[in-house]
Amino acid sequence: MSEARPTVDEAVVRPGEARDLPPAAAAERVTVGERRTQQVIAMGGGDWAEVTARADAEGDDELMVINMGPQHPSTHGVLRLVVELRGEEVVDLQPVVGYLHTGIEKSTEFRTWVQGVTFVTRMDYLAPIFNETAYCLAVEKLLGVEAPPRAQALRVLMMELNRISSHLVWLATTGLELGALSMMLYGFREREEILDILEDVTGLRMNHAWVRPAGVSQDLPDGIEDKIRAFVRDMRAKADEYETLLTNNPIWLERTSGIGRLDLDRLIELGVTGPLLRAAGLEHDLRKAEPYCGYEQYDFEVPTATGADVYARYQVRLAEMRQSLRIVEQVLDSLPGGPVMVEDPKVAWPARLALGPDGLGNSPAHVRHIMGESMEALIHHFKMVTEGFKVPPGEVYVPVESPRGELGYHVVSDGGNLPYRVHVRDPSFVNLQAAGPMMKGLLVADVVAALSSIDPVLGGVDR
Amino acid sequence: MTAETTFQPPDALQPVLTGLRERFPEAVAEVRGHRGEVTVELDRAHLVEVATWLRDHPAARFRLLADLSGTDYLKLDERPERLCVDYHLYSFDHNVRLRLKVRVTVEDPHVPSVTGVWPTANWHEREVYDFFGVRFDGHPNLIRILMPEDWKGYPQRKDYPLGGVDVEYIGAHVPPPDTRRYKGGWTST
Numbered sequence: 209m210s211e212a213r214p215t216v217d218e219a220v221v222r223p224g225e226a227r228d229l230p231p232a233a234a235a236e237r238v239t240v241g242e243r244r245t246q247q248v249i250a251m252g253g254g255d256w257a258e259v260t261a262r263a264d265a266e267g268d269d270e271l272m273v274i275n276m277g278p279q280h281p282s283t284h285g286v287l288r289l290v291v292e293l294r295g296e297e298v299v300d301l302q303p304v305v306g307y308l309h310t311g312i313e314k315s316t317e318f319r320t321w322v323q324g325v326t327f328v329t330r331m332d333y334l335a336p337i338f339n340e341t342a343y344c345l346a347v348e349k350l351l352g353v354e355a356p357p358r359a360q361a362l363r364v365l366m367m368e369l370n371r372i373s374s375h376l377v378w379l380a381t382t383g384l385e386l387g388a389l390s391m392m393l394y395g396f397r398e399r400e401e402i403l404d405i406l407e408d409v410t411g412l413r414m415n416h417a418w419v420r421p422a423g424v425s426q427d428l429p430d431g432i433e434d435k436i437r438a439f440v441r442d443m444r445a446k447a448d449e450y451e452t453l454l455t456n457n458p459i460w461l462e463r464t465s466g467i468g469r470l471d472l473d474r475l476i477e478l479g480v481t482g483p484l485l486r487a488a489g490l491e492h493d494l495r496k497a498e499p500y501c502g503y504e505q506y507d508f509e510v511p512t513a514t515g516a517d518v519y520a521r522y523q524v525r526l527a528e529m530r531q532s533l534r535i536v537e538q539v540l541d542s543l544p545g546g547p548v549m550v551e552d553p554k555v556a557w558p559a560r561l562a563l564g565p566d567g568l569g570n571s572p573a574h575v576r577h578i579m580g581e582s583m584e585a586l587i588h589h590f591k592m593v594t595e596g597f598k599v600p601p602g603e604v605y606v607p608v609e610s611p612r613g614e615l616g617y618h619v620v621s622d623g624g625n626l627p628y629r630v631h632v633r634d635p636s637f638v639n640l641q642a643a644g645p646m647m648k649g650l651l652v653a654d655v656v657a658a659l660s661s662i663d664p665v666l667g668g669v670d671r
Numbered sequence: 672m673t674a675e676t677t678f679q680p681p682d683a684l685q686p687v688l689t690g691l692r693e694r695f696p697e698a699v700a701e702v703r704g705h706r707g708e709v710t711v712e713l714d715r716a717h718l719v720e721v722a723t724w725l726r727d728h729p730a731a732r733f734r735l736l737a738d739l740s741g742t743d744y745l746k747l748d749e750r751p752e753r754l755c756v757d758y759h760l761y762s763f764d765h766n767v768r769l770r771l772k773v774r775v776t777v778e779d780p781h782v783p784s785v786t787g788v789w790p791t792a793n794w795h796e797r798e799v800y801d802f803f804g805v806r807f808d809g810h811p812n813l814i815r816i817l818m819p820e821d822w823k824g825y826p827q828r829k830d831y832p833l834g835g836v837d838v839e840y841i842g843a844h845v846p847p848p849d850t851r852r853y854k855g856g857w858t859s860t
Contacts, residue, residue: 479791
């Protein structure tokens with residue numbers, strides 16, 4: 209091999225960045241580079257036969273480094289996997305993230321506390337209600353207020369519906385990637401029904417901004433309870449249908465059992481939480497361990513499995529959907545009355561929202577009150593909407609159990625009307641670190657199954 | 672940060688805090704509680720040994736590093752150590768949480784890496800390096816993770832300049848977010 213050719217790592221590391229590193233770390237990177245001295249074959253389309261012929265002529269090594277993504281349907285977004293292959297076998301795998309970074313954490317520092325909800329709901333776009341709830345719980349903890357019981361129950365109701373819809377997308381896309389195309393159609397069909405319910409309640413299919421600090425933005429609309437009950441009834445039958453389709457399906461078993469196995473100790477070391485941890489046998493669920501929003505009132509189980517492989521994760525997620533249905537029913541049966549936002553005018557959002565024919569907006573009665581009846585109400589409305597409320601100084605870390613694991617919000621306040629710092633511990637970000645250890649030794653086709661079982665949402669990973 | 676005067680740590684944490692004070696009297700700078708959460712501020716020199724002790728000691732068993740995050744305390748307090756790294760630990764055995772805090776200056780932003788104690792710290796530390804420029808000594812691969820590789824500066828620091836936006840209208844310019852609306856900036860306090 210000639211000396212002039214760049215190594216793989218030289219091509220990746222920019223000189224400026226390497227200088228910026230502490231000397232010890234920079235030295236280590238060079239050794240890594242020397243370990244893999246290979247030629248880089250740039251492929252910009254063209255005839256595949258020519259490319260392979262060139263590789264054959266120049267290459268003397270069986271190892272191949274290939275990019276999967278960032279544009280690849282089975283990476284669930286813009287995830288890039290740098291895969292080192294010997295033939296079909298994965299020797300090493302490194303996820304590369306950051307393609308969807310939008311600076312949400314920084315953006316929240318220049319908006320009021322209430323506006324923060326609008327940002328965080330866009331992170332993990334399959335589980336928006338969880339983002340909103342965790343953020344609002346953190347703000348409430350700093351404020352020292354608690355949302356009224358009805359708001360808490362409504363949050364649980366919406367979170368559990370959202371959990372089902374998130375798991376449905378997981379089941380649908382995993383089915384699609386492993387060739388079970390009907391599962392894709394069924395999964396998205398049922399998810400659509402949940403999104404209809406979410407739209408009826410919040411006004412939007414996703415990015416709801418419905419959970420607000422100290423409550424929720426509005427109560428349930430008339431007649432929605434029957435719709436949810438009908439959905440729960442249907443969904444039970446549908447879950448049985450999925451089981452008939454997949455649980456004993458020989459192809460599904462072949463593609464999922466024994467794939468992506470990682471034992472419990474390794475998972476904990478890597479910080480993995482959620483269904484992946486439960487599929488390795490640990491019965492850990494924050495809804496049970498550190499109940500929030502009144503989860504201790506509801507009777508449900510924490511499903512576990514022992515396989516620690518893709519099939520076990522499928523079992524756990526399917527069982528979780530059934531448990532969520534149980535919780536939804538119990539919430540509807542025991543829904544307390546009362547307001548959905550605290551009465552304290554220093555914190556509560558002043559506007560009364562209403563769903564009109566053209567979507568969500570201020571209720572006509574509230575507009576009449578502030579525009580025609582009370583000057584003070586108008587001033588109060590204006591101050592609360594533009595400046596917002598102040599939050600006492602301090603810092604909190606609030607975790608909730610999202611469909612992907614522990615979703616934590618570390619929020620720091622300096623006593624002002626804007627957050628000082630909002631850091632999000634997104635489960636997708638942390639769980640994705642397990643991709644490398646999980647996939648070493650697998651075949652390329654199984655990488656897709658194993659990655660899918662982690663269920664990363666890149667909006668949450670990159671934030 | 673205001674320390675609550677009547678701070679009473681959870682029962683499960685009592686032996687941990689006592690053990691920490693006995694075992695590492697010189698490492699623990701301060702223990703405080705706020706909103707039911709316990710924070711232990713540490714001297715960075717002892718971080719790794721304290722972390723290992725907390726992970727392995729039967730009274731603690733903090734096996735999960737739930738979160739590692741950075742904060743820039745510029746303008747919030749007077750201390751020169753404005754960069755702060757928070758470690759949020761969780762113990763499955765005792766179902767308690769604990770926050771470790773290490774603070775460093777911008778001139779000497781070195782913190783020992785805890786990747787040897789909790790491998791999950793790998794990406795977290797890369798993120799804090801990326802956004803705050805904290806150097807984690809001993810980290811196996813400390814490169815940027817979310818920002819582009821050739822990015823200059825550390826965007827989450829409080830003195831990082833924010834750009835405005837030129838818009839397609841003669842002479843129009845949207846000012847940076849921290850200077851919008853109010854003269855003299857959106858000061859939050």
